Amino acid sequence: MKYHLGIDVGSVSTNVVVIDDAADVVGSLYIRAHGDPLGSVRDGLARIAGELPEGETVASAGVTGSARQLIGAMVNADVVKNEITAHAVATSHFHPEARTIVEIGGQDSKIIILRDGIVTDFAMNNVCAAGTGSFLDQQATRLGIPIEEFGGRALESRSEVRIAGRCTVFAESDMVHKQQLGCTTNDIIKGLCDALVRNYLSSVGKGKEIREPVAFQGGVAANVGIRKAFEEQLKTELVVPRHFGVMGAIGAAILAKEHVARTGGPTRFKGFGISGCDFRTTSLECRDCPNACEIVVFRQDGRVIAMFGDRCGKHSAAREGA
Amino acid sequence: MPFMAPAPVTERKTRLGIPRALFYYAYFPFWEVFFSELGAEVVVSGRTNKKILQEGLSVSTGELCLPIKLLNGHVADLVGRCDFVFLPYIISTQKGSYYCPKLIASPDIAKAVVPGLPLMSADVDIDNFFTSLFATLREVASKLSTNPVRIYAAFRKALERQELFECHIHAGALFEEALAAARQGRSPADDARGPAGREGEGPLVAVVGHTYLFNDPYISFDLLHRLRERGARVVTSDSLSAAQVGEEFSALEKGTHWSLGNRVVASVIRFSRRRDVGGIVYVTPFGCSSDSLVKEYIDANLPERKPLLVLTVDEHSGDAGVVTRLEAFFDMIARLPAGAG
Numbered sequence: 155m156k157y158h159l160g161i162d163v164g165s166v167s168t169n170v171v172v173i174d175d176a177a178d179v180v181g182s183l184y185i186r187a188h189g190d191p192l193g194s195v196r197d198g199l200a201r202i203a204g205e206l207p208e209g210e211t212v213a214s215a216g217v218t219g220s221a222r223q224l225i226g227a228m229v230n231a232d233v234v235k236n237e238i239t240a241h242a243v244a245t246s247h248f249h250p251e252a253r254t255i256v257e258i259g260g261q262d263s264k265i266i267i268l269r270d271g272i273v274t275d276f277a278m279n280n281v282c283a284a285g286t287g288s289f290l291d292q293q294a295t296r297l298g299i300p301i302e303e304f305g306g307r308a309l310e311s312r313s314e315v316r317i318a319g320r321c322t323v324f325a326e327s328d329m330v331h332k333q334q335l336g337c338t339t340n341d342i343i344k345g346l347c348d349a350l351v352r353n354y355l356s357s358v359g360k361g362k363e364i365r366e367p368v369a370f371q372g373g374v375a376a377n378v379g380i381r382k383a384f385e386e387q388l389k390t391e392l393v394v395p396r397h398f399g400v401m402g403a404i405g406a407a408i409l410a411k412e413h414v415a416r417t418g419g420p421t422r423f424k425g426f427g428i429s430g431c432d433f434r435t436t437s438l439e440c441r442d443c444p445n446a447c448e449i450v451v452f453r454q455d456g457r458v459i460a461m462f463g464d465r466c467g468k469h470s471a472a473r474e475g476a
Numbered sequence: 477m478p479f480m481a482p483a484p485v486t487e488r489k490t491r492l493g494i495p496r497a498l499f500y501y502a503y504f505p506f507w508e509v510f511f512s513e514l515g516a517e518v519v520v521s522g523r524t525n526k527k528i529l530q531e532g533l534s535v536s537t538g539e540l541c542l543p544i545k546l547l548n549g550h551v552a553d554l555v556g557r558c559d560f561v562f563l564p565y566i567i568s569t570q571k572g573s574y575y576c577p578k579l580i581a582s583p584d585i586a587k588a589v590v591p592g593l594p595l596m597s598a599d600v601d602i603d604n605f606f607t608s609l610f611a612t613l614r615e616v617a618s619k620l621s622t623n624p625v626r627i628y629a630a631f632r633k634a635l636e637r638q639e640l641f642e643c644h645i646h647a648g649a650l651f652e653e654a655l656a657a658a659r660q661g662r663s664p665a666d667d668a669r670g671p672a673g674r675e676g677e678g679p680l681v682a683v684v685g686h687t688y689l690f691n692d693p694y695i696s697f698d699l700l701h702r703l704r705e706r707g708a709r710v711v712t713s714d715s716l717s718a719a720q721v722g723e724e725f726s727a728l729e730k731g732t733h734w735s736l737g738n739r740v741v742a743s744v745i746r747f748s749r750r751r752d753v754g755g756i757v758y759v760t761p762f763g764c765s766s767d768s769l770v771k772e773y774i775d776a777n778l779p780e781r782k783p784l785l786v787l788t789v790d791e792h793s794g795d796a797g798v799v800t801r802l803e804a805f806f807d808m809i810a811r812l813p814a815g816a817g
Contacts, residue, residue: 220796238804273808275783278801361775444525445694465698 160407166260181205216410240405308379319349
């Protein structure tokens with residue numbers, strides 16, 4: 155049996171999974187990154203190595219997520235893919251019947267339209283984080299309720315309270331107002347869940363042909379209140395994949411598995427030993443032209459392994475050749 | 477004032493500055509020939525870079541859209557390098573459709589943010605574009621020459637260059653390619669195989685939007701180049717002739733009122749009909765009020781369109797969002813069966 159590593163480095167969490175040849179999940183981790191993608195990946199690699207059978211390593215490694223370029227260079231991934239493709243690949247593996255994917259993560263949300271397992275349309279939220287996990291996180295903190303219990307409280311709501319969800323700032327002032335009117339916390343939480351879903355459907359989901367079955371994944375899929383709100387507004391039951399929180403990482407692992415199967419070659423992955431290495435980034439401003447690009451210099455144990463951020467590509471290309 | 481006063485008595489040519497922004501991407505071939513023929517030295521602002529963008533952002537008020545801020549940056553770049561900056565008031569180039577108020581007023585906006593700007597201008601608000609353009613430009617040319625024969629000859633030559641440029645554009649060449657070909661006097665028939673990069677096996681991607689956005693590599697995150705780098709062939713909304721835009725609209729109930737918006741809608745319709753087009757990328761500036769209507773118009777009226785990626789460009793310098801969307805879009809159209817969508 156061969157094993158494949160998948161890493162999804164997002165804005166809020168770092169997810170690490172190991173799957174086997176049949177794409178069954180052998181081990182998975184959901185780590186809060188706290189703004190430190192390198193540290194969280196190092197930590198994740200050290201921990202996931204322990205979940206592999208004695209003496210085994212991985213035959214391929216894939217990376218996705220917004221920090222994929224950096225982490226791809228860090229681990230020497232076989233495949234570095236965008237989140238849309240990774241999520242679509244994972245979902246069509248576990249739920250080939252799915253025709254819509256709703257994915258809500260920490261700071262971004264997306265909708266992917268699938269027909270016969272192929273992505274035919276997609277959209278991501280633009281600049282606003284009002285319809286994402288961090289919005290819920292903030293509001294939960296404001297109400298003094300742990301985020302894990304947040305969704306459950308919405309289900310206990312007895313009457314409807316409407317909260318403006320278009321913008322975090324408006325939502326907050328609306329919430330204070332409703333509290334002062336004497337609305338119960340449960341009703342307000344339900345109102346927030348409805349508002350987030352409304353905002354998602356009218357911004358990210360706008361103009362998209364949402365057909366069932368709809369798969370719901372990403373960290374926010376853990377929230378039963380949001381699930382219920384989606385089911386009410388879409389008038390359909392959602393499919394929540396078993397590994398909903400790490401679907402991107404699974405997709406990256408599947409893509410890596412397919413890649414090495416195609417090339418036949420050994421993996422480029424540096425091995426789990428790198429979790430003991432020292433990874434650092436520094437930045438410098440290139441002065442060769444008026445663009446003044448900010449170049450990120452990435453070092454492993456003091457040796458430069460990658461550079462990026464240059465518009466002209468001369469720094470990043472120089473490293474690739476080295 | 478940082479400008480040098482025009483010196484009519486010296487033998488030095490009058491230097492005429494043209495900002496590399498907005499209508500530069502549509503009419504520069506004409507302007508270049510017309511003003512050179514009248515004895516001016518045409519100075520174009522530099523290619524958009526961080527410095528020009530920053531300058532534009534710092535002199536402009538926050539409410540202005542990115543293309544106008546960028547124009548101001550290019551105007552500032554010309555300060556001290558020319559005697560006049562040429563900025564026309566282009567209101568309408570076709571009956572019944574208009575440019576956005578910010579574009580129309582762009583010379584006034586530039587004057588407001590760059591005090592003392594010596595402007596050479598022209599009004600374009602016409603049904604018959606080039607005849608009227610000649611009339612309005614005669615006023616402008618009086619700054620350069622008073623000889624009507626010379627002006628008419630310059631106009632003819634400029635028109636010829638512009639027409640040749642547009643032939644290349646309508647044949648599918650990108651701005652720089654068409655400009656180079658027109659300058660060399662080559663006709664599209666001379667380039668039987670088309671300019672390099674348009675041949676290839678990759679999917680055909682249609683890029684639609686305002687010409688000054690996707691033709692500016694800095695502000696569009698090098699979109700056209702990135703697409704070609706991935707093996708795609710690229711066709712843009714510039715390639716539609718005015719007649720083709722009108723044709724597409726004759727089938728619809730009404731247009732969008734905006735010239736640039738109509739071109740986007742017509743392009744989406746036309747490219748959606750073409751079997752060889754894999755998908756459409758719509759480039760729009762953040763906060764563009766006319767485009768906000770155009771997007772709704774497309775969603776409401778064109779259900780049978782090809783996969784459409786809306787790329788919103790802003791003054792953010794990070795390209796991660798654009799790269800992610802483009803990659804995903806590319807994966808998508810590469811896996812779609814030909815002719816689907």
